[in-house]
Amino acid sequence: MNGNDRSIVGLTMLAHGLVHTYELSIPIFVSIWLVEFDVIRLVGLEVGVTGATLGLIVTAGYGLFGLGALPGGVLADRVGSRPLIGACLFGMSGSFLLLAVAPGLVTVTLALLVWGAAASVYHPAGLTLISNGVEERGTGFAYHGIAGNLGIGFGPLATALLLLVLGWSTVAAALAVPAVLAGVYAVRAEFDETAAADADADARGDTGVASLAEFRSASRTLFAGAFVVVFAVVMCSGLYYRGVLTFLPNLLADLPGFEPIPLSALLPGVVAGGDRTLNPERYFYAGLLLVGVVGQYAGGKLTDRLRPEYGLVAVFTALAVLAATFLSVADAGLGPLFVVGALLGITLFAAQPMYQATVADYTPAGTRGLSYGYTYLGVFGIGAAGGAIAGAVLTYADADALFAVLAAIAVGGVGLTLFLVRGPDGARATEV
Incomplete structure (x- = not known):
């Protein structure tokens, strides 16, 4: 890669x-907030505070993460990527400073x-x-994806490690520092945003949408x-x-083998803040996310070798089985739980x-950017409702009911993908 490529890839890797x-550090804080706060006070x-109310709160933030993708894509075309990435950071x-x-x-x-x-x-x-x-x-896309997965895994791990010695509010403040430093870099870095656009019109990310009427059409x-x-x-x-x-x-905190471990038992003679404990569930969660790197790589390779619909049928089937068996496997001991956890992270x-x-x-090439905007809306925006659903099910039912709901969602994914597989080939834009 040339110098311009390296500057852009370095920034996007950092930001991603x-x-x-x-x-993915937020779910670790959720487990703390459930204990830290008893009530929500607003205008008298x-x-x-229950899993249901906290699920709605988290869903609100995650929902905006997805809902903003469509206007974010429009703004990227209008004002450029650099100011948006800086504003994001x-x-x-x-x-997190407010947090x-x-x-x-x-x-x-x-x-x-x-x-x-x-x-x-x-x-x-x-x-x-x-x-x-x-x-x-x-x-560039390959390095960008790798950086995202490293953040997915190491972010929660860093959060869990900081919580060993610091309160959650202090950890939130510490986590705010890397983003502000990255924001300064985004503003100061030198690169040409359109260096590769002249040779390929499609590379300009043109979705063919220049007005509200065209957007609707x-x-x-x-x-x-x-x-x-x-x-769907x-x-x-x-x-x-x-x-x-x-x-x-x-959920993991309630399983056998995940009892909090006093730091004094691990580090005798070391003052570790009195009653501070090591919470094994946080490290299991971070490890599950880290093995997701393997899943990303395997999924990408399989996509190069077969129709992605076939791969999705297999993935959704595996997710349904994992949801249906997760708790029973967890009851069998830590060894089986580690195996099913790794499989869940890879498959997810x-x-x-x-x-x-x-x-x-x-999708046709002319609306590819718009298509991915809707994709992120579906995955991160509408998909954010999964947090609210999980909170409600855990509040009014139990973990068995939650995993049954997750299995049903995965079965729905199997059915929808099979519909694509059995549909006419002409529906696939790349084959028209």
Whole structure:
């Protein structure tokens, strides 16, 4: 890669890793907030804190993360990627600083909303920047994906390690620092955003949408065809993803073998803040996310070798089986739980390159950018409801019911993808 490529890829890797660091550190804080806060006080009203109420709060932030993808894509075309990436990084830093001083869940909610709005613009801006500015585009996308997965795994791990010695508010403040430093770099870095755009008109990320009327027309065209089924498939993926991850640390904490371990027992003679403990569930959660790197790689390789719909049928089937057996396997001991946890992490993230390729297969090139905007809306926006669903089920039923719901979502994904497999080949845009 040339110098311009390296500058762009370096920035997008940094920003992508941080977006997912914050995204998946939130569930670790959820397990703390369930204990830390008893009620939500707003304008004289008091509402008890349960998994259901906290699920709604987290869903609000995650929902904006997805809902902002469409306007983020439009803004990326209008004002360029650099200012949006800078705003994303500074906004995420500010949201975690607000989280650090939150006296209650109302402020926590506001902080998560700020985070969701700020983070939402990253994916359309970052992907547009790589498409338009990087000559070795494939390599740029590869490094970009790797950085995202590293953030997915190491972000929660870093959060868990910091919580060994610091309170959650201090940890939130510490996590705000990398984003503000990255924001300064985004503003100061020198690169040409359109260096690779002149040779390839499609690389400019043009969705063919220049007005509200064209946006409506292109959207109607997309959803009049097989893309409506693809959109339902990615929604299933997003609902399962958020539904299983939002309360996973809290669920694991109740399993045998995940009892808190006093730091004094591990580090005798070392003062570690009195009653501070090591919480094994946080490290299991981080490890599950780390093995997702394997899933991303395997999913991408399989997508190059077979129709992605076949891969998605296999992935959704595996996710249904894993949801149906997760708790019974967990009761069999830590060894089997580690195996099923690793399989869950690999399978969960293997879906991503497969549905991304499926979107490309079922959409014309002229509306590809708009198609991916809707994809992120489905995965991260509508999919965010998975957190609220999980919170409600855990509050009014139990973990068995939650995993049954997750299995049903995965079975729905199997059915929808089989519909694509059995549909006419002409529905696939790349074959027209």
